[in-house]
Amino acid sequence: MSRFSLRTAFPRTPNPLSQAAAERQSRGLPLLDLAETNPTRVGLPLPDPDLLNPGAQRIRAPSHPPTDADGASLAASPFLYAPEPFGLPSAREAVAGYLSTRGVSVSSAHVVLAASTSEAYGWLFKLLCDPGDTVLVPAPGYPLLDVLARLEGVHTRPYRLPSVHGFGLDAAAVEAAIDARTRAVLVVNPGNPTGHFLHEGELQALADVCARHGLALLCDEVFSDFAWDTGTGRVTTVAGRPLPCLTFALSGLSKVAGLPGLKLSWLHVGGPTSLRDEALARLEDVADAALSVGTPVQLALSGLLAHAPRFQQALLERVKGNRERLVAARPEDAAWDVVPAHGGWSAVLRIPLQPGEEATCLRLLAAGVRVQPGYFYDFGGGAYLVLSLLPTPEVFTAALAPLVRELTA
Template sequence: MSPFSARTDFPRTWNPLARALAERRASGRPLVDLTETNPTRVGLPAPEPALLATPRALGYTPEPQGLLSAREAVAAHLASRGVRVSPEHLLLSASTSESYGWLFKLLCEPGDNVLVPAPSYPLFEYLTRLEGVETRTYRLPRAHGFGLDVDEVAAARDARTRAVLVVNPGNPTGHYLQEGELEALGALCAQTGMALLSDEVFSDFAWDEEPGRVATVAGRALPMPTFSLSGLSKVAGLPGLKLGWLHVGGPEAARDEALARLELVADTYLSVNTPVQLALPGLLAQAPRFQAALLARVGENRRRLLQARSREARWDVVPAHGGWSSVLRIPLAPGEEATCLALLDEGVGVQPGYFYDFTGGAFLVLSLLPPPDVFAAALEPLARVLAPSG
C-alpha cells in the first residue's frame, strides 16, 4: 500500500510536446518562444527593487487579514478603476492560487465540487484536488465568443456543487463577463446556494471599451457570497513577490461570516511576508507604468498577427477583448499537436488548445508578451506551416 495520499498521485509523465519544447530549449538551437508568459523575462518595466528594502521589512506584525496599509493600497488601486471597496472586506494571501485553496477550505467538504469553465487555464484541477474537492466543467461556447452561458452552468451543477468559478476576462480566451451574464449567474447562484469565485487577475488588461462589461464583481450588491481574486503576479507583473488579494462580498451576514472564517484560515498560515506588504502601496503606484507598456506590447503584437493572415488563410485569430494571449483557430488536420511540433521544427514554440481544454475545433494559444521583433519572427513560419499544403 502506498504511504502517500491519492490526491497527490498526479500523473508525472511529460506529454510529447512539452518534451519536444524542453529538448529544443536544451539544444541551444534558436527558439522563438510564444509560450513565454513570464512577465519578468520579456523586457517590460519593473518597479524600483528598493521598495522592498524598507527599514521595517524585518519586523513582524502578525495580522491575519494582511496589514491595513497594504489592504488600503489594494482598495486605492480598485478605486483608481472606479470600484469602491472597504479594506475591511479585503484579505491578503501569498497568491491567487493560495486564495483558491482557502476558499475551497471555506466552502467545501471533501467530495463536494465546484464548477470550472472550459476552455480555461489548467491549474484548477490541481488546486481543487489538493483540497479534496472535485471539479465539474461548464463549457464556454464558441458561439458566445467563449462567454458564459448560464444554461451550461446550470446543467453542470449537481447536489454537491458549492461554487461556480469564473475567470474574468478568460485566460486565454480574453472574454469579459457581461452584465447580462452576471445577472443570470446571480439568479442561479441565489436559487441553488452556490457561491461565486471570480478570478480577475487579467481584469486591468482590457484592449478596448465594451458596453456592458463587468470588470470586477467587487463592490457590487450580489445575492450570493462573492469572492473576487487578483494579485501582484499579473496586476504588477511580479509573480515572484507572492502577494494576492481576495475581496469578500455578497449578502452582509454571509460576507461577515466568510471573513471571520477566512481570517482563521489565514491566521493558521500567516503566509504573506512583511516586506511585500510594506512595499505594496509603492508597487501598486508603479503598476500603471508596467500595465501601459504591456498593453502597448500586446496591441502591437496582435496587430502584426492579424496582418500576417492572408485572405485565403485557413486560420483565424479568435476575437477577444483583453489579456496576454491570442487564440488561433486552425484547420482540424493535421491537428493541434502535429501543428505545434511542425512549428517547433521551424523554431517556433506555441501551445496547443488542448492544454486549456478547448473542444469543438483545433486551436493554438500564443503569448503576446514577447518583444515585437521576437514575436514578428514567428509570423512567417506560422503562416507557412498553417498554409494549405500542395
C-alpha cells in the same frame, strides 16, 4: 513503501510537446517562444528596486503609514512582525485604494491578503468545500484550477463557454452542470486564454443561478486591467457590487503589476451581509493558520500599486502591437483565424481539424516556434492554438513567418 495520497498522484510522463522542446533545447537549437508568459522576462518595466529597500521606504513616507491592527508603527523596520491573518491594515487599505481607481468603493475590512491567487483559491476551497464536493470551472479555461481543487480534495466539473458567443458565459450551461455536491462557480474575467470579458447581463444571470442554488461565486480578475479596446457593458470587477450570492473577487500583484515573484495577492469578500461576515470569520481561521504574506512586500504594496499603471500601459502596447502583427500576417484566404477577444495576454487561433493541434504544435517546434495546443485549456469542438502576446516585437515578428508557413502547409 510509504503510502501517498491519491490527490498527489499526478501523471509525470512529459507530453510529446515538452519532450520535443526539451530535445531541441538540449541540441542547443534556438526557440522563438510564444508560450512565454513570465512578465519579468520580456523587457517590460520593473518598479524601482528601492521599493523593497526599507531605508528608502522610510524616506518615502507612504500615504498609508504601515501599522498593525493596534496601530503600532512598522515603519521602523521590515523585520518587525505583526501576525495579522488578513494582512497589515495599511496593505489592505492599499488594495481598497487600487479598487477605488477602478470605480468601486469597498471597505478594507472585506479585503484579505494571501501570498498568491493560487493560495487564495486553496483557502476558498477549504472555506466552501468538504472533500468530495465539486466546483464548476469554465471550459476552455485556466488549467491550474483542476490542480488547485484536486489538492484540496475537491472535484471540478466543467461548464462549456460556447464558441458561438466568442466564449462568453452561458448561465444555462452553468446551471446544467450543478450537482448535489456543487458548492461554488468559478469565473475567470476576462477568460484565460479566451480574453472574453464578462458582460453585465451574463454576470446578473450567473449571480441569480448562484443565489438560487446557494452557491458562492469566485471571480478571478487577474487580467481585468488588460482590455485592448473600450466597450460598454463589460464587467471589470465584482467587488463592491450588491450581488445576491456570496462573492469573492480575486487578483494580485502577479498580473496587476507583473510581479509574480513578490507573492502578494488579494481577495475581496462580498454579497449578502450575514453570509459575507460568516465567510470572513471562517476565513480568518484559515488565514491565521498560514500567516503567509511577508512583511516587506506588504510595506511596499502602495508603492508597487503606484507602479502598476506604468507596467500595464507598456504591457497593453505590447499585446496590442503583437495582436495587430498577427492579424496583419494572416493571408486573406487562410484556413485559420484569430479568435476575436477584448483583453488578456494571449491570442487564440482556430486551426483546421487536420492535422490537428498536437501535430501542428510539433511542426511548429521543428520550425523553431513554440505555441500551446488548445487541449491544454480544454477547448472542445474544434482545433485551437494558444499564443502568448508577451514576447518582444522582435521575437514575435520573427515567429510569424514560420507560423504562417506551417499553418498554410
